[in-house]
Amino acid sequence: MKRKPRVLFAAYEAEPFLKTGGLGDVAGSLPKALKAQGYEIRLIMPKFGSIPEKYKARMKHICDFTLDLGWRHQYCGIDSLKTQGVTCYFVDNEYYFNREKPYGYLDDGERIAFFAKAIMDCIPYIPDFNPDIIHCNDWHTALTPVFLKSKYCPEELQGVKTIFTVHNLKFQGVYSKWCVGDLLGFTEDEAGYLGLLEGDTVNYMRGAICMADRITTVSKTYAEEICGQFFGEGLSYIFLNRKEVLSGILNGIDTKRYEPTTDSNLYKKFTDDYFESKRVNKEAFQAEMGLEVNGDKPLMVIISRLTEQKGLDLVLWILGELMSQDVQLAVLGVGDQKYEDSLSSMAGFMPEKVSVSLTFSEPLSHKFYAAADMILVPSLFEPCGLTQMIAMRYGTLPVVRETGGLKDSVMPYNKYTGEGNGFTFANYNAHELLFVLKDAINLYHNEPEAWKKLVENAIATDFSWDSSAEQYSALYKELL
Numbered sequence: 001m002k003r004k005p006r007v008l009f010a011a012y013e014a015e016p017f018l019k020t021g022g023l024g025d026v027a028g029s030l031p032k033a034l035k036a037q038g039y040e041i042r043l044i045m046p047k048f049g050s051i052p053e054k055y056k057a058r059m060k061h062i063c064d065f066t067l068d069l070g071w072r073h074q075y076c077g078i079d080s081l082k083t084q085g086v087t088c089y090f091v092d093n094e095y096y097f098n099r100e101k102p103y104g105y106l107d108d109g110e111r112i113a114f115f116a117k118a119i120m121d122c123i124p125y126i127p128d129f130n131p132d133i134i135h136c137n138d139w140h141t142a143l144t145p146v147f148l149k150s151k152y153c154p155e156e157l158q159g160v161k162t163i164f165t166v167h168n169l170k171f172q173g174v175y176s177k178w179c180v181g182d183l184l185g186f187t188e189d190e191a192g193y194l195g196l197l198e199g200d201t202v203n204y205m206r207g208a209i210c211m212a213d214r215i216t217t218v219s220k221t222y223a224e225e226i227c228g229q230f231f232g233e234g235l236s237y238i239f240l241n242r243k244e245v246l247s248g249i250l251n252g253i254d255t256k257r258y259e260p261t262t263d264s265n266l267y268k269k270f271t272d273d274y275f276e277s278k279r280v281n282k283e284a285f286q287a288e289m290g291l292e293v294n295g296d297k298p299l300m301v302i303i304s305r306l307t308e309q310k311g312l313d314l315v316l317w318i319l320g321e322l323m324s325q326d327v328q329l330a331v332l333g334v335g336d337q338k339y340e341d342s343l344s345s346m347a348g349f350m351p352e353k354v355s356v357s358l359t360f361s362e363p364l365s366h367k368f369y370a371a372a373d374m375i376l377v378p379s380l381f382e383p384c385g386l387t388q389m390i391a392m393r394y395g396t397l398p399v400v401r402e403t404g405g406l407k408d409s410v411m412p413y414n415k416y417t418g419e420g421n422g423f424t425f426a427n428y429n430a431h432e433l434l435f436v437l438k439d440a441i442n443l444y445h446n447e448p449e450a451w452k453k454l455v456e457n458a459i460a461t462d463f464s465w466d467s468s469a470e471q472y473s474a475l476y477k478e479l480l
């Protein structure tokens with residue numbers, strides 16, 4: 001019998017082990033969907049200290065070896081655990097990964113280079129799994145396709161193909177030139193050939209974009225956008241050079257995890273009557289957040305990293321004017337101090353209308369999705385964005401800027417046909433956001449039937465992985 005094609009899916013974070021954003025969602029759910037497509041797929045990520053004990057206790061040590069990185073010779077262990085049918089490998093090095101947080105250390109560049117090298121170096125030591133394809137995700141794994149095309153590639157891996165998926169181009173792994181030799185063990189000529197070096201800087205992601213066999217990003221629109229200067233973050237000319245191997249595949253979400261009728265994080269699981277279920281959840285939420293308890297008030301939420309990317313400047317610019325409307329706003333997020341402070345002070349001024357929860361909490365986020373009538377995602381750029389998709393599962397209408405995956409997943413309300421599953425605006429302009437929000441609030445109050453139809457459309461939109469997994473599968477087949 002012909003064996004199934006083998007794929008090693010490499011990501012720095014993955015649900016249910018560790019998640020700080022959309023990458024964790026994707027790496028936790030896409031491998032399962034690809035397995036259903038007939039691939040033997042395994043996940044690899046670091047063994048972080050913050051992975052919950054219940055998973056660590058079940059991990060089995062399967063091999064260890066000494067990993068060479070520049071002049072460093074470090075212990076590298078591989079543990080494994082099977083969950084929901086997918087075998088996961090965990091790269092173990094206490095010094096690099098047994099820390100409080102996954103990111104935010106001065107030596108991140110070194111830790112991440114170690115991880116990327118381990119993805120390649122561990123394969124000859126893992127019994128019975130030699131992948132045909134290594135699917136790398138974001139800058140943390142960008143050096144793997146580079147090492148595979150370099151003098152460090154073990155002979156038995158020379159035919160292995162690579163896919164590199166860009167989830168967010170903002171983070172590329174840019175360091176000074178010293179790390180070419182000291183950390184990565186290349187000469188400057190080698191680093192130049194491998195696409196790593198640009199002037200006096202080393203750029204991990206640039207290397208992957210030059211060396212990977214295929215490049216994908218997480219929506220069709222973002223794949224086009226990054227070929228232009230504004231969204232290309234300095235790499236647009238390389239994307240243009242490699243356009244023939246670049247494609248955009250929209251992310252899906254784990255529809256089991258985000259299923260309101262079975263979601264035990266909610267105040268009350270949804271019944272078939274979504275509208276009544278939302279009212280119950282909204283009123284309980286308003287009470288918990290100290291907002292005025294009134295199921296008739298439209299409730300808007302933001303569930304997001306609080307950074308410039310997410311369009312918070314637009315929100316803050318119009319917040320005063322927006323709050324003069326009959327509406328409430330609840331924010332869940334952590335991020336830049338300036339946004340945390342501005343939003344908190346607004347909540348201090350009008351606690352019955354604005355609430356701010358400065359924390360990262362998965363269970364709480366589900367309560368936000370379920371309670372809200374609208375979710376605001378006015379991003380400056382958004383490769384895919386998952387919150388608008390998750391929200392729609394809970395009958396919460398997205399209000400988004402037409403960029404990247406937001407454009408590809410939200411169809412604007414058409415007042416003539418009643419079609420659409422949310423609201424959109426085109427330009428990065430605070431008053432465009434305000435006007436579309438006023439339209440949405442007006443529809444909510446004055447045209448309940450039209451609102452209801454939109455919510456039904458949103459709930460019915462298919463954000464499962466089925467169609468996207470098929471597109472990845474087609475790409476894998478091309479490579480094989």
Ligand code: ADP
Pocket residue numbers: 020021022023025303304305332333334359360361362365384385386387388390
């Ligand atoms: P990004 O990856 O750019 O942060 P995405 O929209 O792709 O944005 O994914 C964000 C993911 O992180 C979603 O699953 C969202 O629910 C979750 N999330 C964002 N902020 C928080 C938070 N403060 N608490 C819990 N979950 C959050």
